[in-house]
Amino acid sequence: xxxxxVQDELEAxxxxxxxxxxxxGVQKQSANGVALKFGGSSLLGADRMLHAAGLVRAATRxxxxxxxxxxxxxxxxxxxxxxxxxxxxxxxxxRREAELVLDLxxxxxxxxxxxxxxxxxVRRELQLLxxxxxxxxxxxxxxxxxAELFDRLASFGERLSARLFAAALEKLGVSAVPVTSSEFxxxxxxxxxxxxxxxQTRERGxxxxxxxxxxxxxxxxxxxxxxTSDGRITTLGRNSSDFSGAIxxxxxxxxxxxxxxxxxxxxxxxxxxxxxxxxxxxLSYDEAHALAASGAKVLHAKVLPLAxxxxxxxxxxxxxxxxxxxxxxxSPRLPRGSRATSQSPVQNFAKSxxxxxxx
Ligand code: ADP
Ligand code: ASP
Ligand code: MG
Numbered sequence: 001x002x003x004x005x006v007q008d009e010l011e012a013x014x015x016x017x018x019x020x021x022x023x024x025g026v027q028k029q030s031a032n033g034v035a036l037k038f039g040g041s042s043l044l045g046a047d048r049m050l051h052a053a054g055l056v057r058a059a060t061r062x063x064x065x066x067x068x069x070x071x072x073x074x075x076x077x078x079x080x081x082x083x084x085x086x087x088x089x090x091x092x093x094x095r096r097e098a099e100l101v102l103d104l105x106x107x108x109x110x111x112x113x114x115x116x117x118x119x120x121x122v123r124r125e126l127q128l129l130x131x132x133x134x135x136x137x138x139x140x141x142x143x144x145x146x147a148e149l150f151d152r153l154a155s156f157g158e159r160l161s162a163r164l165f166a167a168a169l170e171k172l173g174v175s176a177v178p179v180t181s182s183e184f185x186x187x188x189x190x191x192x193x194x195x196x197x198x199x200q201t202r203e204r205g206x207x208x209x210x211x212x213x214x215x216x217x218x219x220x221x222x223x224x225x226x227x228t229s230d231g232r233i234t235t236l237g238r239n240s241s242d243f244s245g246a247i248x249x250x251x252x253x254x255x256x257x258x259x260x261x262x263x264x265x266x267x268x269x270x271x272x273x274x275x276x277x278x279x280x281x282x283l284s285y286d287e288a289h290a291l292a293a294s295g296a297k298v299l300h301a302k303v304l305p306l307a308x309x310x311x312x313x314x315x316x317x318x319x320x321x322x323x324x325x326x327x328x329x330x331s332p333r334l335p336r337g338s339r340a341t342s343q344s345p346v347q348n349f350a351k352s353x354x355x356x357x358x359x
Contacts, residue, residue, distance in 0.1 A: 033064030033213065035254040037223065037245030040073035041262040042319040043161050046111030046168070052260065052319055053168040056218060060174055064213045066252050067176070067220045069165050070241040071157025072108070075101065076224075079153045082137060087145030091138065098137040102130035105160045112164065114171055122167045125178075129159055147191035151225075151235045155182070158222035158241070166220040176218040181244060184208050184251075185226030187234045194226055194234035196247055198306075201226075205251035213252065221248050242300035250310050257312055258326075259299060260319040265327030266291060266298055280327050288314070288329040304329070 036059060042052045059065045071079075078101060085094035105126055114122065133156045136149065143149065162178040169176035184204035187194035212219045223241025226234045236243055242259055249257040266288065267277035283291070285308035292301035299316055307314050307329065317326030 032253045032255045033066065034059060034256045034258060035066045035068060035245055035249035035252065036258045036260060037068040037242060038070065038165070038319065039241065039259070039261045040070040040075070042260050043069060043071075043165065044073045046108050046113075048319075049108070049112065049165055049168040050171065053165065053172050053174070055260065055319065055322055056169060057172050057174050060218060064252075065218050066209060066213065066248060066254065067165065067169075067218055068223045068241060068245040068248050069158060069161050069220060070223050071161050072104075075104070075157035075161070076154055076238075079157055080150060083145055083150045083153045086137065086143055086149070089142055091140060091142065094137050095134070095139045098133050101156065101160075102126070102133060105130075105164060108164055109167070112168055112171060114167055118167060118170060122163060125163050126160060129156060129163070132156075148232060151191045151194075152233050154235050155222075155225045155233045158224050162220045162222045166218075169218060169220065174218055175216060176220050177212060179208060179212075179219045179221045180225070181222045181248070182225050182227035182231075182233050185236075185244070185247065186229060187226035187236070189228045189232065189234065191234055193237045194228075196226055196236065198247070198250070201247060202251050205248065209248075209252050236302075239297060239300050240302065243302040243306075246303040246306045246312070246314070249312055250306060255313065256315060257303075257307065258315045258317055259303075260317055261298060262318065262320060263298060264318045264321055264324045265316045266296065266329075270296070270298075281325070282332070283327060283329045284332065285329060288327075 036056060038052050041048075043049055056065055056067055070076075078097065082094045082097050082101075085091075085097065106123065109119065109122055109126060112119075133153070136143075136153055159180055162180070166176040166178040184201060184207075186197045186200045186204065188197070209219050209221075221244070223244035224235050225244075226236060228234060245257050245259060263271050264279055266280050266283065268280065269277040271277040271279075285304050288299065289301060289304035292299045292304060299314075303314060306312075311331065313328065313330040315326045315328055318324050
């Protein structure tokens with residue numbers, strides 16, 4: 001998606017914020033808290049950010065909440081196109097596009113209509129980040145477009161959106177701070193597809209996140225990014241913020257991870273492409289893994305092994321239809337007295353004509 005399209009979609013989104021009431025959200029009070037991950041479409045523009053922040057505020061009334069955010073929709077693609085432009089020596093173009101990325105975020109900040117003091121503070125934060133971004137995109141000198149540079153550039157999407165989302169939460173009276181996950185998500189140095197070292201990530205992450213949670217502050221953590229042991233920024237691969245959500249849920253020992261996206265849950269096929277797609281209400285970890293691994297973009301496949309290992313329940317829910325229950329992924333929950341023979345949704349899926357074409 002080009003930045004122009006992003007801006008068009010943003011324009012289309014403006015208008016009265018449609019705050020939908022949030023019924024229960026994570027279904028029950030959770031002892032260890034919940035992690036809520038918001039995808040790029042849930043964050044595209046001030047209205048959507050405030051709407052998503054409303055869901056977080058409702059969840060904080062029941063549980064400790066850690067938020068994980070993607071970049072606003074289209075921004076990672078755009079940052080990567082800047083990296084490609086640098087590789088091709090199109091320096092002036094790359095520079096202009098980088099300035100547009102910063103302007104887009106400053107525009108969302110304006111639309112959030114924060115009080116003057118917060119607005120100034122967040123503007124300064126965005127401008128500092130923007131300065132770092134522009135530093136990576138020199139107007140005249142050619143730079144080596146390495147995989148490492150691609151990751152450094154791509155990381156700005158989540159770093160910018162986390163600051164805006166924390167500000168949206170503050171506007172709703174929820175104490176929140178942005179946390180850059182490269183401070184604690186330790187990875188190998190396979191840039192653009194880095195693997196996290198879970199044990200060290202957990203230890204380092206707890207030292208940062210638990211004191212915030214204990215103080216009643218919502219950490220707004222960047223998805224997608226980590227860093228090598230010598231501090232170089234990495235990314236966990238495209239669409240990997242869901243995986244970051246699971247990693248961070250594991251770090252804080254959350255009982256549940258909720259992946260907030262733009263459809264009512266996981267379907268037998270992409271509901272935007274197939275009218276025959278049916279919503280799946282309950283999935284085992286293996287069933288969800290099979291769907292994700294076959295290309296269903298709605299959930300990153302790497303979420304499932306970690307969720308299964310840590311027995312974390314994962315929900316996939318619709319930010320724009322929060323009254324819908326969503327898809328639950330976890331160990332089977334059989335109603336008392338029922339027999340373990342009820343047909344699994346993926347058995348139904350296997351009979352569907354959409355089999356093998358869920359992507
Ligand atoms: P987010 O920005 O929230 O991470 P994604 O675009 O990564 O959202 O994933 C959500 C999209 O996944 C949906 O809009 C839908 O078009 C697509 N999708 C593909 N396969 C499926 C499926 N089996 N069930 C639900 N959504 C699917
Ligand atoms: N922003 C990253 C991407 O577009 C990660 C994600 O959204 O899951 O790939
Ligand atoms: Mg996604």
